[in-house]
């Protein structure tokens with residue numbers, strides 16, 4: 001996921017009155033960074049620097065907008081579109097640090113700043129996007145969009161700029177504009193609150209085990225990590241499991257204590273659904289209704305119609321078509337998986353009807369039985385440092401890149417690491433931060449973001465500063481960080497986003513952005529390399545003996561690739577359809593979250609043993625993460641990535657240089673500077689086909 005503040009804003013110039021020159025010079029955002037490669041000087045940035053820098057950034061952007069509007073020359077691409085694109089640099093600079101810090105090293109004071117500044121930024125953005133005089137100028141340039149002289153990327157920037165004005169309400173009357181601004185500002189506060197509630201509930205629960213007998217079934221490494229967690233939380237001698245996915249799902253997979261599995265799973269599944277101060281149900285009702293109101297003011301029947309117009313999918317019908325096409329084989333496979341597990345439980349004399357907190361435990365047993373593959377047998381081969389080396393070497397073989405760890409760059413947290421990335425010819429390509437392990441101040445999940453996007457100024461490339469943030473299994477006691485295979489794939493995935501950002505050759509920030517349902521192609525395609533024997537031979541080495549993973553284990557990983565995919569596809573599709581149902585609501589009405597979710601799931605025939613991957617009250621992607629009417633994008637992009645990887649496989653060489661070069665130049669370097677379907681076709685020679693995905697997931 002990528003946080004990006006929209007171009008825009010100000011109107012808060014009055015604030016600057018209390019700022020002295022001395023203070024300004026102390027504020028690292030207000031001078032050029034003097035760090036190596038111009039990375040943010042994290043060691044000098046303090047919480048009190050953000051608001052003055054945001055305020056100054058808004059002021060500077062407002063001045064730039066004023067200059068565009070008051071320019072007496074006829075509007076041109078350079079004096080209007082490009083000038084607007086280049087406004088707001090300070091705002092982008094401070095925003096890129098601030099919004100990443102609120103996710104990776106959040107504190108109460110950063111959360112307070114976020115509450116203060118976010119509505120102001122929204123308002124600032126709205127002021128720009130609804131500035132009638134500015135829009136007149138943009139329109140005048142847009143009217144000549146087919147005149148000669150503009151490059152393809154410039155045409156795209158013009159198109160994007162014009163459309164973003166229209167989509168932000170530039171064509172509305174004054175009354176509608178006021179209404180829309182109110183909605184945007186309220187939505188901004190509501191979505192922040194949603195995320196804060198979720199962080200609070202994630203951190204607010206722990207399963208504390210004080211009897212060794214209650215650890216039955218758990219592998220040694222898992223016990224050690226839980227003991228370490230307890231030690232960190234001043235409960236030495238006990239074991240703690242949390243709602244972080246790496247903690248809870250390991251517990252659910254191995255714990256023989258069914259009552260404890262139920263207990264922690266129910267906590268997980270009812271986050272922000274306790275009718276207390278962190279309940280998200282009321283927020284969801286407000287968010288959905290306000291998004292609908294916003295879409296309708298702008299002339300769209302639903303919020304999904306508004307969002308999807310900008311995507312590769314174009315409209316809700318195309319999304320529902322794909323999801324429904326996949327649903328039938330997915331739920332059929334999930335039911336078959338459940339039947340297999342029930343049979344196994346019966347055979348063992350468990351005398352239970354399987355529930356959703358049993359799925360992971362019995363799936364693991366079936367996996368062992370059918371594939372003789374125990375996740376914990378694999379971990380010793382997936383030492384974090386080795387996996388990172390394997391990922392770097394994959395990038396070297398594909399694109400000729402090289403990586404050198406730096407120890408001289410400021411860090412926002414001592415856990416983070418930094419690398420300089422070099423292109424084939426040894427030139428500097430960018431900087432990469434990596435931050436691997438969970439902590440209370442970090443939100444869950446894994447993501448790739450940047451502290452500075454690549455772009456070109458006067459034809460000269462400004463190199464990006466990219467960051468990958470994860471929540472992987474920590475080192476515990478004498479054990480190094482040993483990942484499970486899911487975490488290995490996640491790291492390849494996020495690194496794929498990283499490559500997309502590092503290789504970007506766009507001139508403009510705006511044209512670097514790709515549609516949401518295309519953005520997962522560069523990341524998901526990288527996951528395919530993770531399980532290739534040729535790649536594993538490089539990185540999957542025993543952490544003690546350095547022995548390469550036995551071929552038999554690699555085979556087993558391959559064979560089990562389609563294992564439990566009925567479940568995985570079903571829980572994912574259920575969440576995607578839930579997202580689409582919320583955002584295709586076409587009439588304003590009070591939303592009762594529990595019954596809405598139930599109706600959505602009953603309609604598709606979801607079985608009780610499976611919940612949507614994210615339920616409404618903790619569906620961060622769609623309620624505070626920018627994936628509203630967009631969660632389907634992962635599988636949309638998976639159609640693309642399966643088809644694209646097939647292109648490599650078809651050559652008989654997963655590092656085929658012709659394909660790698662085409663993927664780099666047609667996809668990774670181009671951002672969204674061309675129509676993405678056209679880009680894809682230039683790489684592949686044809687439109688993507690769905691069959692590679694069905695095969696990969698074992699659904700046909």
Ligand SMILES: [Zn+2]
Nearest residue numbers: 001497520523
């Ligand atoms: Zn991703």
